[in-house]
Amino acid sequence: MKHLKLMRAIVFRNYGDPQEVMELVDDRKIPKPNKNEVLVKIECASINAADRYIVRANYFIIRMVFGLFRPSKKKRILGMDIAGTIQLIGKNVKGYQVGDAVVADIRKSFGGGYAEYAIVNAQHLVKKPEAVSFEKAATVPISGQAAMMGMILCSINPGDKVLINGASGGVGSFGVQIAKAQGAYVTAICSTKKVEAVKSWRADEVVDYREKDSIKALIGNEFDAVFDTASFECPSRYKQILKKDGKYVLVGGDFYNMLKVKFLGRFGRGSQKFMALTQKVEVTTNIKTVLEMIADKKIKPAIQKVISLKDVPDALHSLEQRTVVGKIVVNLNKEV
Ligand SMILES: NC(=O)c1ccc[n+]([C@@H]2O[C@H](COP(=O)([O-])OP(=O)(O)OC[C@H]3O[C@@H](n4cnc5c(N)ncnc54)[C@H](OP(=O)(O)O)[C@@H]3O)[C@@H](O)[C@H]2O)c1
Known part of the structure; x- marks a missing residue:
């Protein structure tokens, strides 16, 4: 697999106020998928409450998972749900092709969605229905x-x-x-x-x-x-x-x-x-069901606004201020 170049990402090197500790960088190495993973070019990600708790390390358990004194190097990009297209595929991954539009919950790999590319274990992939835009799809996982x-x-x-x-x-x-x-x-x-x-x-x-x-x-x-x-x-x-x-x-x-x-x-x-809340049904099954409901126009994601990558810290601040109604979506194609 040919290795790609560098990417933009929002990283946090310390815990604290999102507007102080998160910054946009353009020199993160694009990760390589292993044999069971794919590399996804992210079109959209969404802002979730979990990210604001993690950045602040509000609870001790967060430090136990993400790093005691500061987030560990491999867990410095948050963003837990993504919608994008597959760029590279590990050799054991079946049923997907380069260019497929997919959606994923990437909590198990500690995030990575506030970046141009992310690695996704194939088990966590869901195909995006054509009738659902990347912006809407990113709100679902x-x-x-x-x-x-x-x-x-x-x-x-x-x-x-x-x-x-x-x-x-x-x-x-x-x-x-x-x-x-x-x-x-x-x-x-x-x-x-x-x-x-x-x-x-x-x-x-x-x-x-x-x-x-x-x-x-x-x-x-x-x-x-x-x-x-x-x-x-x-x-x-x-x-x-x-x-x-x-x-x-x-x-x-x-x-x-x-x-x-x-x-x-x-x-x-x-x-x-x-x-x-516990998982009684596979996460991917639920994601598919919700995507189908959106495609069938039974529900419509309540997107308050669509922002660019650089605005992620401000969006987390808005969540803390409780001025968000519904969801904020990050569109990676929006001008920085
Ligand atoms: N277990 C899971 O898989 C899972 C998945 C997703 C989310 N969650 C958790 O579920 C919670 C909600 O997530 P979310 O994404 O919906 O968050 P959110 O977008 O921030 O919405 C939370 C809502 O709760 C209300 N609220 C906030 N603080 C409050 C307070 N002190 N008293 C009363 N109401 C308050 C706010 O509404 P008003 O401004 O109208 O009060 C806010 O709109 C979070 O704790 C998140 O971590 C868990």
Whole structure:
């Protein structure tokens, strides 16, 4: 395999404020795929909440994975989901050709999406449907996939009442639309400035948590499922608005709430089930399903804006400031 040249990438050499520690460089060596991998020329990547937590090393576990005092050399490019075209193929990789348009979740290789090229293990590749643009496709592997997985765990049936907390975010924007596409009656919780956007994604009711205590305001409801992407309340508060056999699925928010739900057992009453997001279905299967839903126009990724590579640190800053509605996409072809 012929080795290519250097590439542009956003790298972070220290933990801290994304606008201070991340920088655009143009001298990163383009990586070489091994026999089970492909090299993808990235067309688009998307901004995810995980990246902002990693850059700040908010939790000790991040330092254990990415490097104790500073990110280790091999893990300095973030960006967990990509859409692009295959440039080089390892000799064991079957079913793909140079030039194929693909989509991938690259969390298992610690990211690499905020760059012109990335290595992807062939197991993580999904072919991009022609009807879905690279920009839309890049929003799917983490946010769209997590929303689909959450809805599977919620086991939604048509007519079910579903509550989505954190509805205005990357995962929430997909959650609202997927639940609606599955025939649910959706109540969404978000902050004041984002209410109109969430309504535009077809939520049936929107509760503004800045105006009132949303859980208190919803007492009297019996939801079949709660899908929580912003778990900053004690999850046990939801048991009063869940059906006796209702399901609560925690996707993100406070890390310690996640640990509590995952490891410390029960919050619910009766046969209520409290779960932290786990993979019940292959990630690639969920990605394909969400891409098909987009191709069939059943859902539409809520892209707030498309930015160039150099603007990634500012985009992570916006996520921290909570001024993002839906998703931000990085288009590598946009002028720097
Ligand atoms: N396990 C997985 O596979 C997986 C996959 C994707 C994401 N996640 C996790 O899921 C969470 C959401 O991800 P995302 O991409 O949707 O993030 P996001 O785009 O930043 O959206 C999160 C939403 O939560 C709301 N929020 C933020 N801070 C809040 C607070 N302190 N109190 C109440 N609401 C708050 C914000 O809405 P308002 O401004 O309207 O309040 C924001 O729109 C993150 O923790 C992420 O790490 C997990």
